[in-house]
Amino acid sequence: DVKVTQSSRYLVKRTGEKVFLECVQDMDHENMFWYRQDPGLGLRLIYFSYDVKMKEKGDIPEGYSVSREKKERFSLILESASTNQTSMYLCASSFSGGVYEQFFGPGTRLTVL
Amino acid sequence: ELKVEQNPLFLSMQEGKNYTIYCNYSTTSDRLYWYRQDPGKSLESLFVLLSNGAVKQEGRLMASLDTKARLSTLHITAAVHDLSATYFCAVDISGGSNYKLTFGKGTLLTVNP
Numbered sequence: 592d593v594k595v596t597q598s599s600r601y602l603v604k605r606t607g608e609k610v611f612l613e614c615v616q617d618m619d620h621e622n623m624f625w626y627r628q629d630p631g632l633g634l635r636l637i638y639f640s641y642d643v644k645m646k647e648k649g650d651i652p653e654g655y656s657v658s659r660e661k662k663e664r665f666s667l668i669l670e671s672a673s674t675n676q677t678s679m680y681l682c683a684s685s686f687s688g689g690v691y692e693q694f695f696g697p698g699t700r701l702t703v704l
Numbered sequence: 705e706l707k708v709e710q711n712p713l714f715l716s717m718q719e720g721k722n723y724t725i726y727c728n729y730s731t732t733s734d735r736l737y738w739y740r741q742d743p744g745k746s747l748e749s750l751f752v753l754l755s756n757g758a759v760k761q762e763g764r765l766m767a768s769l770d771t772k773a774r775l776s777t778l779h780i781t782a783a784v785h786d787l788s789a790t791y792f793c794a795v796d797i798s799g800g801s802n803y804k805l806t807f808g809k810g811t812l813l814t815v816n817p
Contacts, residue, residue, distance in 0.1 A: 622803045633809040634747075634792070641803055649804075681746055690754065691796045691803050692737055695747040 594618070595696035597682055603702045610669040612699050614682030620694075621687040623665035625649075625657065627678040628698075634681070640665055641687065672703045706731045708795050710808035717783050718816055725811045727776040727793035734771045737794045737805065738778055747792065751778075783815045 598613035614623065624639040626649075636649030638657040646657050654676060658666045665684075669676055679700050683693040707730040717723050727736070734755055739747040751760040753769035753776060760767050764787065766779045776793055790812045794805040 624804075634807045636804065639804060683747075685803060687803060690735065690752060691805060692749055692752050693747075693794075693805055694749065695739075698746045 595682060595684055595694050597680075597696040597699050599699050600697060601700050601702075603704065604669075604672050605704050606673060608669075608672050608703075610672045610701065610703075612667040612669075612680055612682075612701070614665045614667070614684075614696055615663055616665075616684040616694070616696075617663065618684065618686075618694070619662065620684035621662075622685045622691070622693075623659065624683040624685075624693065625655075625665065625667045626681045626683065627651070628681055629678050637667065672701075674703050677701060677703045706733075706795060706797060706806045708793060708806050708808040710791075710793055710811050712811060713809060714812050714814075716814045716816060717780075719784055720782050722782065723780050725778040725780070725791055725813075727778070727808055729774050729776075729795045729806075731774075731795075731797060732771070733774075733795045733797055734769075735796050736769050736776045737796075738767050738776070739792045739794065741790045741792065741810070743789075750791075780813070783813075785815050785817065788813055788815045 595616045625637040626634045640646045640659040656668045682696040685693045736753045738750040751767040756771040758769045790810045792810045794807045
C-alpha cells in the first residue's frame, strides 16, 4: 500500500513564526503536492514538485515556499505564519507514468494564533 | 483552463434510496478520479476511470465515465449511513506533462436513517 505520512496531525503556531510541514512517501513517486483545504473553497494547490529540487507554483503560492531535497520528502514552509494561513494542509504524491492518481497523507490541521 | 463542476454540492438522502452525483468537466480528458473524504480526515481514492465507457463498482457505489459528454457519474444504490462523506471528482489533462489534478468542489452526502 502507498503510504504518505505528514509530520504532525495538529499544529499550533503564533503569528510571525516560521513553520515547517513535512511530507514523506514510501512508493518512489516522482510527483508530490501540497494543498490547503478550507470550508467552502475546496482543495487549492499551493505548490507541486515533479522531481528532486524541482518545484512549480500552484494556484495559491503566496506566503509559502517548498523544498524537495530527496525524492521521498517534500516540505512546505511558511516563512512568517499569519492567521489567514490557519487551515488543513494535505500532502499527496503520484507516479509520472501516465495515470496520475494521487495518494494523500492524513493532513495537518494548522492553527495560527 | 480546465474546470470541474460537481452537482449537487449538498445531498441529503434517506437510507435505502438511490441517487447520482454528477461531475462535468470542460476540457478533453479520458481520465477521471473519484475520492472520498470523511469528516476531519484526508482523501481516500475510490475509483480511477481511464477510458470512455469505463465503469467501476465497489459495494453500493458505481462510477462511470462518458468522455464525449465530458461527464462522470457516481451512483449510490440503497444508501446506508456509512456512506455519509464528501465525494470529490478530479480530472487530469490527457497526454500532457502537467501532472496536476483539477478537483471539483466536492459533494457533501448525508444519509439519514
